[in-house]
Every structure is written in C-alpha cells, then in structure tokens.
Amino acid sequence: MGANQSIPKITSQDRAILDLKLQRDKVKQYQKQIQFILNREHEIAKEHLAAGRKDRALIALRRRKYQEGLLAKTDGQLENLEQLVSTIEFSLVEVSVLHGLKQGNDVLKAIHAEMNLESVEKLLEETAEAREYQREVGDMLANNLSLDEEDAVQTELAQLQQEAVRSPPHLHICLS
Amino acid sequence: MHRLGGVGLAAFDRQQQSQRSFAALSTQLSRAQVDTLHAQLDTFRTALTSFATHHRADIRGDPHFRHLFQQMCAAIGVDPLAGPRRGGWWEEALGLGDWQSELGVQIVDVCVSTRERNGGLIEMRELVRLVGRLRGVEGGAVTEDDVVRSIRALKPLGAGYEVVDCGDGRKMVRSVVKELDADQMVVLAIAAKQDGRVDEDLLVRERGWTVDRARAVLENMLLRDGTCWLDDQDGPDGMGRAYWVPAAMEWPDE
Amino acid sequence: MPSLSTYTTPSGFLLPSIHSAAPFFTQQPFETAQSSATDLWTRLILTYARHRRLFVLRVEDTEKTGGDWDEVLRNERINRRMKAGHLEFVLGSMVTKGLAAYEPPDQTRSVLLYWRLPEEWAEVLHEWATNTGQLNTILTFYEITDPPIASELSGLPLPLLRNAIAILAKSGRAQTISIADGDGVRFFARTGR
Numbered sequence: 001m002g003a004n005q006s007i008p009k010i011t012s013q014d015r016a017i018l019d020l021k022l023q024r025d026k027v028k029q030y031q032k033q034i035q036f037i038l039n040r041e042h043e044i045a046k047e048h049l050a051a052g053r054k055d056r057a058l059i060a061l062r063r064r065k066y067q068e069g070l071l072a073k074t075d076g077q078l079e080n081l082e083q084l085v086s087t088i089e090f091s092l093v094e095v096s097v098l099h100g101l102k103q104g105n106d107v108l109k110a111i112h113a114e115m116n117l118e119s120v121e122k123l124l125e126e127t128a129e130a131r132e133y134q135r136e137v138g139d140m141l142a143n144n145l146s147l148d149e150e151d152a153v154q155t156e157l158a159q160l161q162q163e164a165v166r167s168p169p170h171l172h173i174c175l176s
Numbered sequence: 177m178h179r180l181g182g183v184g185l186a187a188f189d190r191q192q193q194s195q196r197s198f199a200a201l202s203t204q205l206s207r208a209q210v211d212t213l214h215a216q217l218d219t220f221r222t223a224l225t226s227f228a229t230h231h232r233a234d235i236r237g238d239p240h241f242r243h244l245f246q247q248m249c250a251a252i253g254v255d256p257l258a259g260p261r262r263g264g265w266w267e268e269a270l271g272l273g274d275w276q277s278e279l280g281v282q283i284v285d286v287c288v289s290t291r292e293r294n295g296g297l298i299e300m301r302e303l304v305r306l307v308g309r310l311r312g313v314e315g316g317a318v319t320e321d322d323v324v325r326s327i328r329a330l331k332p333l334g335a336g337y338e339v340v341d342c343g344d345g346r347k348m349v350r351s352v353v354k355e356l357d358a359d360q361m362v363v364l365a366i367a368a369k370q371d372g373r374v375d376e377d378l379l380v381r382e383r384g385w386t387v388d389r390a391r392a393v394l395e396n397m398l399l400r401d402g403t404c405w406l407d408d409q410d411g412p413d414g415m416g417r418a419y420w421v422p423a424a425m426e427w428p429d430e
Numbered sequence: 431m432p433s434l435s436t437y438t439t440p441s442g443f444l445l446p447s448i449h450s451a452a453p454f455f456t457q458q459p460f461e462t463a464q465s466s467a468t469d470l471w472t473r474l475i476l477t478y479a480r481h482r483r484l485f486v487l488r489v490e491d492t493e494k495t496g497g498d499w500d501e502v503l504r505n506e507r508i509n510r511r512m513k514a515g516h517l518e519f520v521l522g523s524m525v526t527k528g529l530a531a532y533e534p535p536d537q538t539r540s541v542l543l544y545w546r547l548p549e550e551w552a553e554v555l556h557e558w559a560t561n562t563g564q565l566n567t568i569l570t571f572y573e574i575t576d577p578p579i580a581s582e583l584s585g586l587p588l589p590l591l592r593n594a595i596a597i598l599a600k601s602g603r604a605q606t607i608s609i610a611d612g613d614g615v616r617f618f619a620r621t622g623r
Contacts, residue, residue: 007618010607017568018607018614025572292466373452402460405453409510420453426434 024081027074034071038064045157049164057160061153065145279318280326282307287337287351294422295403296352299368300339302423303349320347342368348423352401359393360403364421367404372425375410375418394419439501443481446474449502455510457519471512471520476529478502480545485587487530489518489539533589542587551590552597554582556604559617568607570614 041064048057145153286306290298300320308318327337327349340348342365366382367374379390397404398419410418434447448454448470458464475487484498491499492514504511521541524530530541546554555574558581559565575586583591595615598604607614 007602007605010605014568014607014616015609018570018609019611021568021570021573021614022609022612025570028576029572292462295460295463399459402463405451405458405460405463406456407452407510408456409452414509418452420451425451 020081024078027078027081031071031074031078034067038067038071041067046160046164049157049160054157058153058157061156061160062145062150065149065153065156069149279307279322282310283323283326283337283349284351286310287349290422291351293405295397295401296350297340297364297403297421297423298349298351299423300347300349302426323349340364344369359389360397363393363397364424367419367421367424370424372420372422373407373418374404374421375416397421437507441482441501443478443501445501446470449474449505450508452508452510455505455512455516457513457516468520468523472524472527472529474502475520475524476543476545479543483585485542485585485590486533487517487521487541487543489514489521492517531589533587542590548590548593548597551586551594555591555594556598556617558583560619565617565619568614568616570612574615 041060045057045060045064048054048060283303286303287296287298290302290306300323304318304320304323307323311318324339327339338350340350340361342348342361344365346365346368348364362383363374363379366378370378374394376387376390376394379385379393380387394404398406403423404419404421407418407420408415410416434450436447437445437450439445454467454470458467478499478501479485479487482498487499491497492503492512495504503517518538521530522538524543525532525541528544528547530543532538533540533542558574559569562581571588571591574583575588575591577584586594595604595606598617599606601620603618603620605616605618607616
C-alpha cells in the first residue's frame with residue numbers, strides 16, 4: 001500500500017528507546033505511589049501520637065524515612081534513564097542501557113517489596129499478627145537507617161509532638 | 177425527537193398567496209365562473225392527493241420538499257399531513273381562505289411534533305403558545321378561537337383533530353383518531369388540576385371509582401394510548417405508581 | 431407542586447428541565463415515550479461526560495452515592511434516581527448508535543463514552559503530537575495519557591487511545607511499536623499531498 005512508503009522501519013534502536021521509556025514510566029508510577037504512601041504514613045504517625053503511642057509513631061516515621069531514601073535513589077536512577085534517552089549514541093549506549101536497566105530493576109524490586117497500602121495500614125492494627133509485624137518492621141528499620149537518618153526521625157517526632165499540643169489532628173483513620 | 181420551529185414550516189410567501197387568494201377571486205367571479213373554478217380545483221385536488229400519497233416519505237423526510245409542497249397546499253387549503261380527505265371541505269377551504277389553512281398546517285405541525293411525548297393530546301393553551309412561537313412576530317396574534325375554528329376545518333380530513341372539553345374551562349386538543357372515553361376525560365380534568373400528576377387513589381377518592389376501574393383507565397392511557405408517562409418511585413416509600421399526563425404539564429422552552 | 435425547571439449543579443453543569451420531571455427516572459413502557467426519553471438521557475449523559483471529562487459509565491453507578499455521576503443519575507430535590515435496569519437499557523442503545531462501547535467487551539454493564547468519536551480523538555491526538563514537537567519520536571502510551579503538562583489527552587482510557595492510534599495508522603500518521611514490556615507509538619506528519 002502506498003501509504004506505508006514514507007513510514008520508517010522499526011529498528012532495534014527504536015525498541016531500546018521504547019524500553020528505556022517504559023522503565024522510566026515505571027519509575028515515575030512507583031514514585032507517585034510512594035508519595036501517596038508517604039503522606040499516609042505522616043498522618044498515621046500523627047494519629048499514634050495523639051493517642052499517646054509514641055513508640056508506634058516512631059515506627060511510622062522511620063518507615064517513612066526509609067521509603068524517602070528509596071525515593072531519592074529512584075530519582076537518581078530516573079535522571080540517568082532520562083539522560084540516556086535524550087542523548088542517543090547507540091554504540092556507546094548499548095552497554096550503558098543494559099547496565100542502567102539492571103540497576104533500575106534492583107531498586108524497583110526493593111520498592112515493590114516495601115510498598116503496598118495494606119502493610120502500611122497494618123501499623124494501626126491491634127491484632128497479635130499486626131504486633132508481630134510491627135516488631136519485625138521496627139527491627140528491620142533500626143538496622144537500615146543511618147545515624148543521620150535516625151537523628152532526622154527523632155527531630156521530626158519532636159516537631160510533631162509540639163504541633164499536636166498546639167492543634168490536635170482531626171484525621172480519623174478507618175480500618176476495614 | 178421532532179424539533180419545533182426548526183426544519184418544520186417556513187414562512188409562506190405572502191405575495192404569491194395574495195395572487196392566488198381565492199377569497200379575493202370569488203367576489204369578482206360570476207356564478208358560472210365559480211362552477212368552472214370548482215371543477216378545475218377538483219381536478220387539481222385529485223392530482224394533489226395522488227401526488228401526496230406517492231411522495232409521502234419525501235414530504236415527511238425532506239424539509240425543503242415539504243416546504244414546497246405545503247406552499248402548494250396552503251394555497252388551496254389542504255392539510256398535507258393528513259390522510260385521504262372526506263367530502264365537503266372544499267366549501268370550507270374556499271370560505272376560510274389561505275390564512276386559516278396556513279394556521280391549520282401549523283396546528284398540525286405542532287401536534288405532530290409533540291405527539292411523541294404526549295401521545296396526541298395537548299392542552300389548548302400550550303398549543304396556542306407553540307403555534308404562536310412557530311408563526312413568529314410577523315405571523316400576527318393567534319387566539320384560541322382562531323385555533324378552534326381551524327381545527328373544525330381540519331375535522332373532515334379524518335385525521336382525528338378535535339377539541340376536547342375537560343370541564344372547568346380547560347380544553348385539550350386531540351390529534352389522533354383514538355377516541356377518548358368518558359373516564360379518560362375525567363382523568364385529564366383531574367390531571368389538569370394537579371400539574372399533570374394522577375394516581376389510582378386520587379381517582380378513587382375524588383370520583384368514588386373502584387380501584388379496578390381507576391387502574392384500567394390509567395393503564396390504558398399508559399400502555400395502549402401513550403398519553404401518560406409512568407413514575408414508579410412515587411410516594412414516601414419511593415415504590416408507588418403515579419401517572420403523569422404531559423398534555424397537562426408545563427413544558428418550558430429549551 | 432414544583433414545575434419543571436433547569437438547575438445548575440455544584441459542578442457547574444446546567445441540567446435540562448426534563449431532569450426535574452419525576453417520570454424521567456422511570457423506564458417508560460410505551461415505546462415512543464421510551465425512545466424519546468432514551469434520546470434525552472443519551473444527550474444528557476454525553477454532555478455531562480464531556481463537561482466533567484468522564485470516560486466510563488457503569489450500571490453500578492446507579493446503586494452507590496458519592497460517585498462522579500450522582501448529579502445526573504439522581505435528583506435529590508424530587509427524590510428520584512435512575513434504576514440499574516433502566517441505565518443498562520440506555521447504555522445498550524448508546525452502544526448500538528456508536529456513541530459508546532462496552533469495555534471490557536462481552537459484558538453489558540460498563541461502557542466507554544464517546545463524547546468524542548474515535549475519529550475525533552485520532553485528530554486530537556495527532557494535533558497534540560504535532561504541537562508539542564513530538565512527531566517522529568517514540569512515545570509510550572503512559573507519556574500520552576499522563577503527560578507532565580495536562581493536555582486534551584490526559585486520562586484517556588487505553589482502549590480509546592489504541593483505537594485512535596489504529597485510525598491514524600490507516601492514513602500512515604502513526605506506527606505502533608511492541609516489545610516485551612509494553613507498547614509505544616510514533617507519529618508522523620501527514621503524508622502525501
């Protein structure tokens with residue numbers, strides 16, 4: 001058919017570019033989801049604090065700090081991917097593409113394991129199972145945050161406590 | 177849904193009309209000449225009817241075609257949308273003149289346009305209002321009397337146009353062949369007082385009818401004649417049945 | 431007894447006066463009245479969808495409150511709502527007239543609304559690609575439906591996007607590229623002439 005004469009053939013370079021963009025899209029989507037959960041955890045920390053459960057507020061904040069770290073890592077990865085996409089010299093890029101993709105995937109896996117709304121909500125539950133989960137998470141986090149990050153978390157907690165005194169939170173979290 | 181005032185009737189060419197005004201002619205003609213004219217018009221009428229029958233689909237479907245055809249008909253006082261005519265309307269057509277037949281066609285247009293929602297039954301006030309809107313400012317005022325007279329002229333055409341008296345001064349115009357029985361007239365009268373809404377209980381209370389009788393009339397109007405709409409979420413429990421007569425409701429312009 | 435009147439909803443939509451008539455919310459048994467009402471519902475649904483940029487209408491939207499369609503499917507002022515069976519019927523009519531499509535196919539309770547026809551979406555899509563300087567560039571579907579700057583295509587459901595791309599492909603103005611992880615598209619300027 002005549003109409004196809006001027007349409008270029010699809011090359012393996014085209015496919016590689018598409019692949020990069022698809023990975024970039026995935027990172028963007030995860031970022032959006034993480035941001036949503038970060039906001040949620042901030043509210044949960046406030047709620048715990050208001051009910052006098054300081055230790056659990058701390059867990060929520062630590063969790064949040066950990067995920068913020070993941071987010072920062074993916075930001076860097078995203079920058080790399082976008083740079084790769086925009087500066088195409090294919091012979092050089094071929095190797096970097098594979099390397100970048102592998103790194104990106106590792107980070108994504110970590111995020112995915114960490115992140116679903118259910119486990120976030122679990123922090124609010126009272127069941128024995130939930131308590132056990134919370135203890136595990138607490139331990140894991142304690143081992144994964146740097147000293148600086150731990151400091152930042154303590155500061156944040158103090159800040160929240162001050163805010164709570166001034167204006168108690170109205171958020172009511174419903175458990176299903 | 178048929179839209180009013182759009183592709184329906186266009187204004188008639190008044191110059192051409194006056195040229196063919198038979199009312200004007202008849203005062204100048206002698207008896208013999210009137211007879212000849214009758215005969216000629218008779219032939220014309222036959223040909224026109226035959227034309228209408230063969231081109232019915234075109235007339236209904238093509239606004240331009242319909243406009244030309246209606247101009248022809250208005251000149252000799254024929255309702256182009258009705259079926260084969262009964263005898264005796266020639267005298268009426270000659271006597272009434274073009275203005276009356278033009279009004280007749282407009283009345284038919286309004287009734288046909290609103291038939292889908294009211295089942296062929298429209299309140300007189302609403303009909304006068306819509307015809308007035310169709311005619312526009314240049315058309316000149318149209319009174320209820322004008323409409324009543326026009327409808328009388330349409331009667332011999334056999335399309336069922338008739339003025340129906342509901343009692344307490346309210347009139348309806350029926351434009352389908354289906355006759356209204358006495359019970360339906362009662363329902364119309366009551367609906368007219370209730371902004372269009374009727375139910376079985378209302379009829380039982382106001383007229384002392386049995387539930388069966390009330391139900392039968394309402395169901396016939398709903399399912400057989402299409403002269404009312406159903407509301408099945410009526411009442412405090414939201415599960416009652418009420419019947420709404422569009423002919424008795426006020427439909428704002430949109 | 432309230433007479434019929436139009437009403438402006440909180441979202442700024444002007445409801446027609448028929449929406450304030452109680453029987454409008456009942457499926458009519460008499461055929462001409464039913465087709466008349468169905469035409470009105472169809473027009474109302476498409477106009478509202480265009481106003482709010484809603485793409486999907488489900489029969490279940492009649493059963494719950496707090497959704498996107500409350501302003502149209504309910505009228506609290508006269509205490510009436512559209513019933514599931516009735517909406518299913520109206521949706522069926524819209525699908526038959528090519529004004530909506532069952533999505534997913536092989537069911538009759540959820541549709542994509544064509545307040546723009548697929549052909550129109552195709553043109554909007556091509557125009558966007560042209561105006562944003564993205565012709566001859568490989569784009570993911572996500573880039574089109576979730577662009578960093580909101581566009582006419584933001585939130586466009588994938589089936590509609592695929593449809594639009596297929597239409598453009600027929601005139602040589604789009605090319606689909608598929609790999610294991612997903613699909614992409616490349617747009618071209620009008621060929622020939």
